[in-house]
Amino acid sequence: xxxxxxxxxxxxxxxxxxxxxxxxxxxxxxxxxxxxxxxxxxxxxxxxxxxxxxxxxxxxxxxxxxxxxxxxxxxxxxxxxxxxxxxxxxxxxxxxxxxxxxxxxxxxxxxxxxxxxxxxxxxxxxxxxxxxxxxxxxxxxxxxxxxxxxxxxxxxxxxxxxxxxxx
Amino acid sequence: xxxxxxxxxxxxxxxxxxxxxxxxxxxxxxxxxxxxxxxxxxxxxxxxxxxxxxxxxxxxxxxxxxxxxxxxxxxxxxxxxxxxxxxxxxxxxxxxxxxxxxxxxxxxxxxxxxxxxxxxxxxxxxxxxxxxxxxxxxxxxxxxxxxxxxxxxxxxxxxxxxxxxx
Numbered sequence: 001x002x003x004x005x006x007x008x009x010x011x012x013x014x015x016x017x018x019x020x021x022x023x024x025x026x027x028x029x030x031x032x033x034x035x036x037x038x039x040x041x042x043x044x045x046x047x048x049x050x051x052x053x054x055x056x057x058x059x060x061x062x063x064x065x066x067x068x069x070x071x072x073x074x075x076x077x078x079x080x081x082x083x084x085x086x087x088x089x090x091x092x093x094x095x096x097x098x099x100x101x102x103x104x105x106x107x108x109x110x111x112x113x114x115x116x117x118x119x120x121x122x123x124x125x126x127x128x129x130x131x132x133x134x135x136x137x138x139x140x141x142x143x144x145x146x147x148x149x150x151x152x153x154x155x156x157x158x159x160x161x162x163x164x165x166x167x
Numbered sequence: 168x169x170x171x172x173x174x175x176x177x178x179x180x181x182x183x184x185x186x187x188x189x190x191x192x193x194x195x196x197x198x199x200x201x202x203x204x205x206x207x208x209x210x211x212x213x214x215x216x217x218x219x220x221x222x223x224x225x226x227x228x229x230x231x232x233x234x235x236x237x238x239x240x241x242x243x244x245x246x247x248x249x250x251x252x253x254x255x256x257x258x259x260x261x262x263x264x265x266x267x268x269x270x271x272x273x274x275x276x277x278x279x280x281x282x283x284x285x286x287x288x289x290x291x292x293x294x295x296x297x298x299x300x301x302x303x304x305x306x307x308x309x310x311x312x313x314x315x316x317x318x319x320x321x322x323x324x325x326x327x328x329x330x331x332x333x
Contacts, residue, residue, distance in 0.1 A: 018192065025199040041221075045310060052243055052311040057321040059287050065322065065326050099286075103324055106285045112309055 039141055042114070045159045046143030049107060054157075061086035067147060069096035070157070074149045076080050076122035078117035083125065085094065096127045104131055108161070115162050121157035213331075219276070220331040225259065225293070227280050227327060229255075235315045240253040245313040246282060246325070267272055272297060279330040284314055286324040302332040 054067040061069065064086075065156035070152035075089075083091040100118065108114045114135025120126040140162040145153045227233070228244060232254045236244035261267040280295040307330050315322040 011178075014192065018195075021196055023200060023201060040219075041308070048244060049311045052313050055245075055313045055322050056286060056324040063321070072291055103286060106309060106322075107326065111283075111285075 009123050015068060036051070042141040042142065042161050046141055046159045047145075049103075050145045050157060050159055052142050053100065053103055053158065054145070056099070056103070056140060057087075058095055060088050061092065061095050064092070066096060066099055069093075069099070070126060070129075070155070071149050072146060073129070074120075074126040074155050076154075078124040078128065080128070082126055087155055093129070098129075100129065102132070115164055117160040118158070120157050122153075125150065126155050132154050134162065134164065136160040138162070146165040179298075186252050205316075216304070216306050216331060216333045220278075220308045220329055223278050223280075223325060223331055224274055224308050224310055226274055226330045227329060230274075235313070242313070242315070244311075245315055245322070246327070248316045248323070249318065250316050251282060251294065251314075252294065255292055258295060268297075270293065277302070277332040279328075280310070280316070281328045281330075282325055283328065284323050284325045304333045306331045306333060 002082045054065065054070075056066050058064055058066055058069055063156040064072070069092045072084050073080070073091075073096050076091070080091050082095045083093045085091055086095050097147060104118055105117055115132075115136050117130075117132040117134075117136050119130040119132075119142075139161045142161070145157045147157055148154055211289045217247065228246070229241075233246045233250050235242040235247045239328060258267075258271070275295055275297070277297055277299045278295065279298060281291060281293050284290040284293075307328065309326050312325050313325045314325040315321075
């Protein structure tokens, strides 16, 4: 190998090393530091929201919690006609819809500033309660909670959460 | 003889040039390495602060002074509103009591804890407020929480906000 070839070879090695170093630096410096923590926090917030929501006592509806409203609503027909009626004349399905909508807006719309999609599956009446802000079509964290309506009959309550920029 | 000396000088310049480039690359490498180390340290510091904020939130939720306990059972993710009010009054009354404040400082550290009721009514009582004289950053954790009213036997919906100062 001639001297000129050796020098070019050395130069190529140096360029490769510099390129590798730059790649490493870019990868390290641009990595989002708390992405995993953020994902975990969002996931916990979703699970906590569902847990808290289900235990909240609804206004003027015989002391029923949101869980109680959903359980009653899930047994009604799809048009909500056979659902029980609260003190103000609204059905349990309407009351559940209004309460969940209010709490989702307050919690994620105003306080936590996140987009969401809330829906239920397993009962035609409960499936009509579907609420969203942004919808979270792309990257999202989810919390799913099975709720017992009566022995052997469960419905799944799902909440998707995502950042507002992710539209 | 003169020709030989000129050739030697060129070779020496070449060696010096190579050394200069080598040390230049070494310096760039070192700068990147230390920047990467610094970023890594900052990330670990942030993670530690996040964990501390998360722990403080959990501690606040499970403080016996606040929890919803029924005989031997403790309800998860729940704060008793009567206990909350009494605890707030107790902390206000003992603001100058070093022993009391030291006890809660050991548990909660430099933090502010606010419990906001969103449903059925809106209230924003500050539970614990202990910011340091100087701080560089503040980590905010918010989590939904049940608020039990034992007088009416009803559960409200609230948000607990923990601000941890770093």
